[in-house]
Amino acid sequence: MAGKSGREISATPKGGITKILSWEGALILVFIAVIILGKSISPNYTLNNVLREMQKYLPEIFMMFGMGFILVLGDIDISVGSIVCLCATLTCIAANAGVPFILAALLCILIGTCCGMLNGFLATKFTELPTMIITLGTQIIFRGIAEMSLGSGGSVSYKNSKDIAVLAKKIGPFPISFFLVIILGVVMITVLSRTTFGRKLYAIGSNKTASYYAGIKVQRTRFLCYTILGTLAGLCALFLLSALYGANTTTGQGFEMEVIAMCVFGGIATTGGKGNLIGGLIAAFIIVCLRIALGQINMNTQLILVIIGAMLIVSVLIPQIKNALMPKKQKV
Numbered sequence: 001m002a003g004k005s006g007r008e009i010s011a012t013p014k015g016g017i018t019k020i021l022s023w024e025g026a027l028i029l030v031f032i033a034v035i036i037l038g039k040s041i042s043p044n045y046t047l048n049n050v051l052r053e054m055q056k057y058l059p060e061i062f063m064m065f066g067m068g069f070i071l072v073l074g075d076i077d078i079s080v081g082s083i084v085c086l087c088a089t090l091t092c093i094a095a096n097a098g099v100p101f102i103l104a105a106l107l108c109i110l111i112g113t114c115c116g117m118l119n120g121f122l123a124t125k126f127t128e129l130p131t132m133i134i135t136l137g138t139q140i141i142f143r144g145i146a147e148m149s150l151g152s153g154g155s156v157s158y159k160n161s162k163d164i165a166v167l168a169k170k171i172g173p174f175p176i177s178f179f180l181v182i183i184l185g186v187v188m189i190t191v192l193s194r195t196t197f198g199r200k201l202y203a204i205g206s207n208k209t210a211s212y213y214a215g216i217k218v219q220r221t222r223f224l225c226y227t228i229l230g231t232l233a234g235l236c237a238l239f240l241l242s243a244l245y246g247a248n249t250t251t252g253q254g255f256e257m258e259v260i261a262m263c264v265f266g267g268i269a270t271t272g273g274k275g276n277l278i279g280g281l282i283a284a285f286i287i288v289c290l291r292i293a294l295g296q297i298n299m300n301t302q303l304i305l306v307i308i309g310a311m312l313i314v315s316v317l318i319p320q321i322k323n324a325l326m327p328k329k330q331k332v
Contacts, residue, residue, distance in 0.1 A: 066229030074272025116230015205272025
């Protein structure tokens with residue numbers, strides 16, 4: 001039936017086929033299709049091989065959770081790839097200078113946190129500037145510092161690889177980072193969907209001004225989200241070091257676009273106030289598994305990026321096409 005507002009109100013709760021055809025349900029079907037595609041094009045696409053190769057891609061998913069928070073706010077951060085590069089570079093230099101592994105690991109996360117705090121400070125103090133411009137500036141600064149630290153060689157290796165290799169250990173066939181992604185996913189999904197803090201993010205993303213007058217500390221919340229993303233970028237750098245044992249001028253390059261693609265493909269709107277991290281997590285594994293499958297048949301890296309970009313565009317267009325095709329309901 002229709003209410004006074006003209007909207008139709010269902011007499012029964014949505015479920016069954018409606019639930020199955022939700023965006024997350026569609027993503028699960030796409031994930032299954034990617035697995036079938038991988039097995040059909042590569043004889044090496046087995047669980048053990050996928051999990052072994054997945055180790056170098058899983059750290060990016062850490063940042064997807066933080067980026068999801070930022071996008072729900074209606075903001076964006078394109079500096080995360082450079083933060084990863086800076087964290088990895090300075091951690092290698094510190095470890096090679098004799099800093100114990102535990103302190104070097106904490107330093108890596110601390111550097112990421114400080115970078116996130118800087119982004120948050122600039123975004124909340126210069127609200128007239130788009131966050132795209134602010135983080136574009138810090139992106140250049142962070143990578144510039146990393147490149148100056150690397151010097152003429154352009155790369156640095158983690159000399160005591162036995163220490164960092166601890167993070168690359170496995171529990172059965174699964175790398176430690178896989179379990180960390182799942183645990184972090186449960187925590188972040190719960191925070192966004194089940195807590196007051198999460199509801200504040202949706203409110204701010206829907207209308208910052210109304211949220212401010214409703215008593216929500218908008219700028220403090222934004223600052224905290226940028227800090228969280230910076231911390232997760234530091235964590236990403238740490239686990240990336242366990243897979244690569246070093247850093248160079250291209251470390252983390254393109255990570256920001258891939259992380260944003262995971263979020264948007266997962267249904268999180270870049271305009272803010274919409275989406276959830278469950279879809280983002282499923283989309284992240286779709287992209288990772290697809291990259292592994294295409295990589296096993298030696299497909300050009302740039303072509304893989306083109307395919308992922310096309311998937312991203314399609315995911316954005318589908319809701320628009322759906323809305324255009326649906327007949328407009330008459331108001332009563």
